[in-house]
Amino acid sequence: MKVIALAGGVGGAKLANGLAQLLQPEDFSVIVNTGDDFVYSGLFISPDLDTVSYTLAGINDPKNGWGIAGDTHTVLDSLKKIGHPVWFTLGDRDFATHIERTRLISSGLLLSEVTRILTKRLGVAHQIIPMTDQSVRTQVNTEKNGTLAFQEYFVKYQYQPVVTHITFSGIEDARLSEAGVEKLEQADLVVFCPSNPFVSIDPILAIQGVREILHHKTVIAVSPLIGGKTIKGPAAKMMQELGYQPNSFTIANYYKDLIQGILIDSRDVEEEEAIRQCGIISLATDILIPDVIAQKRLAQEVIKFGKNLLLRNR
Numbered sequence: 001m002k003v004i005a006l007a008g009g010v011g012g013a014k015l016a017n018g019l020a021q022l023l024q025p026e027d028f029s030v031i032v033n034t035g036d037d038f039v040y041s042g043l044f045i046s047p048d049l050d051t052v053s054y055t056l057a058g059i060n061d062p063k064n065g066w067g068i069a070g071d072t073h074t075v076l077d078s079l080k081k082i083g084h085p086v087w088f089t090l091g092d093r094d095f096a097t098h099i100e101r102t103r104l105i106s107s108g109l110l111l112s113e114v115t116r117i118l119t120k121r122l123g124v125a126h127q128i129i130p131m132t133d134q135s136v137r138t139q140v141n142t143e144k145n146g147t148l149a150f151q152e153y154f155v156k157y158q159y160q161p162v163v164t165h166i167t168f169s170g171i172e173d174a175r176l177s178e179a180g181v182e183k184l185e186q187a188d189l190v191v192f193c194p195s196n197p198f199v200s201i202d203p204i205l206a207i208q209g210v211r212e213i214l215h216h217k218t219v220i221a222v223s224p225l226i227g228g229k230t231i232k233g234p235a236a237k238m239m240q241e242l243g244y245q246p247n248s249f250t251i252a253n254y255y256k257d258l259i260q261g262i263l264i265d266s267r268d269v270e271e272e273e274a275i276r277q278c279g280i281i282s283l284a285t286d287i288l289i290p291d292v293i294a295q296k297r298l299a300q301e302v303i304k305f306g307k308n309l310l311l312r313n314r
Helices: 011-022 045-058 073-079 092-106 113-124 152-157 179-188 199-204 212-213 235-241 248-256 265-275 290-311
Strands: 001-007 028-031 038-039 042-044 127-130 137-144 146-151 163-170 188-190 220-222 261-265 281-285
Touching: 001 011, 001 179, 001 199, 011 028, 011 045, 011 290, 028 045, 028 179, 038 152, 042 092, 045 113, 073 092, 092 113, 092 290, 113 127, 127 179, 137 152, 146 152, 146 290, 163 199, 163 235, 188 265, 188 290, 199 212, 199 220, 199 235, 220 290, 248 261, 248 265, 261 265, 261 290, 265 281, 281 290
Parallel strands: 001 028, 001 188, 028 127, 188 220, 220 261, 261 281
Antiparallel strands: 038 042, 137 146, 137 163
């Protein structure tokens, strides 16, 4: 069975890592959101690509979920001392990634090519694919702070501004990368990781042609919410501000034209009947995945659940 995951953020990286622990490189790959990408201090930063790459490489910071474990901040501290504006935290080893990415892109390589080079150098065997080689930028429109680039909203303003709507600048010109098209078309099972639906999964789904491919696939999602809350990030807050109830039923209903199944947390089992009314099969289990052992356990359940749905769809 060939599996492809759609991912962004820490939760997406964790489940992708669990799946990578169980599936061979030829049977599993990840398409990663790049709507968060931005240029900071002259460097091309790809936060979600790096989070997924570092996690699969086994070097991610387990406390933050992003960045590199044990990294130092000498460069950042020195920048502060000489008056450079600093609001985005980058470790010294992390800086190396961004410097090399910027050099490779400046030499004329596509982001997908650069990502393949960098992940190979990190020792990642599974293919990590940027959602597009074109520039797409997630714009968060807020009540009092106007329109903010996602990383400004998320990091600089600590996702406190009230969100009114979200747009993806450049999405009309974006195309799924060649590797993304190939892997998505080959996949038997597509998994929406427990990522923020609005700013991690939606940018991928908004690319021309993606939904059309998914309509012919068996697709399952893993809810990013437990008891109406997120472990990390602004998904639940965003849902409320955009007029949605922050629960797993809302996630299932949001994806209902694409998914056949969803894994939710056991604490949300009372939502299963409403999910079934949407025509979606649910599985209630423990979706909290703080470490590799838990990530592998949930990945096993995802694979088993997906196989059962594939059998039903035959």
